[in-house]
Amino acid sequence: MPQTIQMFGIEGMPEVRAGDDLAALIVEAAKRQKLAIQDGDILVVTQKVVSKAEGRVVRLSAVEPSPLALRWAEAYGRDPRHVEVILRESRRIIRMERGIIVSETRHGFKCANAGVDASNLPEEGTVSLLPEDPDASAERIRSGVRARLGAEVAVVVSDTFGRPWREGATNVAVGVAGLNPLKDYRGGTDPYGRPLRTTVIAVADELAAAAELATNKVTRVPVALIRGYDYQQTEQAGARALIRPPEQDLFP
Amino acid sequence: MPQTIQMFGIEGMPEVRAGDDLAALIVEAAKRQKLAIQDGDILVVTQKVVSKAEGRVVRLSAVEPSPLALRWAEAYGRDPRHVEVILRESRRIIRMERGIIVSETRHGFKCANAGVDASNLPEEGTVSLLPEDPDASAERIRSGVRARLGAEVAVVVSDTFGRPWREGATNVAVGVAGLNPLKDYRGGTDPYGRPLRTTVIAVADELAAAAELATNKVTRVPVALIRGYDYQQTEQAGARALIRPPEQDLFP
Numbered sequence: 001m002p003q004t005i006q007m008f009g010i011e012g013m014p015e016v017r018a019g020d021d022l023a024a025l026i027v028e029a030a031k032r033q034k035l036a037i038q039d040g041d042i043l044v045v046t047q048k049v050v051s052k053a054e055g056r057v058v059r060l061s062a063v064e065p066s067p068l069a070l071r072w073a074e075a076y077g078r079d080p081r082h083v084e085v086i087l088r089e090s091r092r093i094i095r096m097e098r099g100i101i102v103s104e105t106r107h108g109f110k111c112a113n114a115g116v117d118a119s120n121l122p123e124e125g126t127v128s129l130l131p132e133d134p135d136a137s138a139e140r141i142r143s144g145v146r147a148r149l150g151a152e153v154a155v156v157v158s159d160t161f162g163r164p165w166r167e168g169a170t171n172v173a174v175g176v177a178g179l180n181p182l183k184d185y186r187g188g189t190d191p192y193g194r195p196l197r198t199t200v201i202a203v204a205d206e207l208a209a210a211a212e213l214a215t216n217k218v219t220r221v222p223v224a225l226i227r228g229y230d231y232q233q234t235e236q237a238g239a240r241a242l243i244r245p246p247e248q249d250l251f252p
Numbered sequence: 253m254p255q256t257i258q259m260f261g262i263e264g265m266p267e268v269r270a271g272d273d274l275a276a277l278i279v280e281a282a283k284r285q286k287l288a289i290q291d292g293d294i295l296v297v298t299q300k301v302v303s304k305a306e307g308r309v310v311r312l313s314a315v316e317p318s319p320l321a322l323r324w325a326e327a328y329g330r331d332p333r334h335v336e337v338i339l340r341e342s343r344r345i346i347r348m349e350r351g352i353i354v355s356e357t358r359h360g361f362k363c364a365n366a367g368v369d370a371s372n373l374p375e376e377g378t379v380s381l382l383p384e385d386p387d388a389s390a391e392r393i394r395s396g397v398r399a400r401l402g403a404e405v406a407v408v409v410s411d412t413f414g415r416p417w418r419e420g421a422t423n424v425a426v427g428v429a430g431l432n433p434l435k436d437y438r439g440g441t442d443p444y445g446r447p448l449r450t451t452v453i454a455v456a457d458e459l460a461a462a463a464e465l466a467t468n469k470v471t472r473v474p475v476a477l478i479r480g481y482d483y484q485q486t487e488q489a490g491a492r493a494l495i496r497p498p499e500q501d502l503f504p
Contacts, residue, residue: 201420220443
């Protein structure tokens with residue numbers, strides 16, 4: 001019998017509002033579709049609903065754009081207040097070219113627009129920010145599921161990031177709780193007894209990418225459940241472990 | 253009933269040798285584990301077995317290292333003939349620092365070591381190269397499966413690539429046949445009727461990443477089958493469509 005991994009999209013989630021208990025909403029939606037969340041399951045939750053539940057939504061009418069934001073927005077036909085929020089969410093600008101801003105977020109993630117995004121928000125004139133501490137967000141969902149069901153799950157908070165060199169974006173992990181985001185083969189050998197070249201795999205990013213196939217930007221399926229993947233349980237490491245320190249990066 | 257995607261690791265593949273018919277080996281291994289390959293299934297095949305079947309393995313004793321390869325190998329304690337093969341498989345060096353070579357392969361992929369790799373090869377003193385034309389490799393497996401089973405599948409050839417900014421490597425698509433590697437949301441709207449920010453998703457890379465969770469570097473599971481993902485069938489696009497042209501890249 002082959003190793004089988006299953007992925008389910010969790011449907012029928014209500015519109016998420018600031019202050020909502022996301023673990024409760026996920027548990028109830030899963031129950032409605034007769035999906036019993038179990039020990040060892042992995043919940044992959046897209047960033048947008050996490051940010052909404054945590055009130056990480058900014059009304060643009062309250063934002064005063066800086067001169068840099070005004071100039072950039074004018075040059076590329078964007079909303080200067082939206083650009084201002086991107087700058088505020090950044091601790092360092094990596095590229096600012098052809099209308100694209102790639103920056104390092106306050107968490108250390110490197111991505112376009114510092115994770116600031118106007119899509120999938122019910123109110124016009126608002127943008128969402130990344131969670132303040134996405135690893136803590138993941139942990140809250142994890143402990144909320146445990147409190148309700150007694151099930152020991154892992155949680156990945158995912159967002160859609162572009163990347164250098166390759167067309168198209170993929171989902172990656174911005175928050176992780178309960179599993180080691182990196183699988184380390186160092187010291188391991190191949191079936192012929194020789195050391196493995198690629199020593200560390202970013203399994204949390206692979207889980208986020210896999211879950212994107214089961215969730216859907218258009219039809220409101222913001223959570224996927226992955227079952228049957230034998231991950232390394234840990235309380236220690238969050239998605240922060242996926243951030244390469246600039247001093248070790250050939251592309252800082 | 254939620255949308256369910258299933259992934260199976262295809263076990264019990266024999267050692268693959270130059271000239272082997274990979275489609276036949278996959279079909280037989282799947283049959284032995286009572287897995288009936290169906291229309292709409294996606295086979296994700298790791299690069300190493302494709303390269304072996306295609307004889308893309310180089311004996312280092314036949315390689316004459318260049319002065320650059322000799323100097324670099326000496327500085328970082330590597331085999332100069334291995335370094336020479338990396339240089340030969342590159343059309344451009346992007347970074348050559350701290351013992352790491354990041355280059356653009358002859359196909360246009362940007363990765364470490366030009367995809368040249370000494371692991372998972374039965375013979376000591378050999379290294380494997382990427383397939384000559386990985387999209388054609390994927391297509392051969394696809395038509396081989398069709399010829400044997402009548403099943404219309406899609407095929408992704410995957411390899412493990414590192415990336416800037418994030419720790420750990422993930423599997424990505426280097427060859428694609430039968431599915432559109434990019435899912436294009438351009439012109440689409442979110443549930444609130446507003447345009448989507450992230451417009452193009454690299455689903456072939458997400459499929460490769462997902463499959464890595466079901467395959468295994470150590471225990472010889474080089475192929476995964478993904479079932480239940482509703483992809484866009486096409487004869488047109490290969491993994492070449494995932495290569496961002498340097499002139500459109502902020503990180504050329």
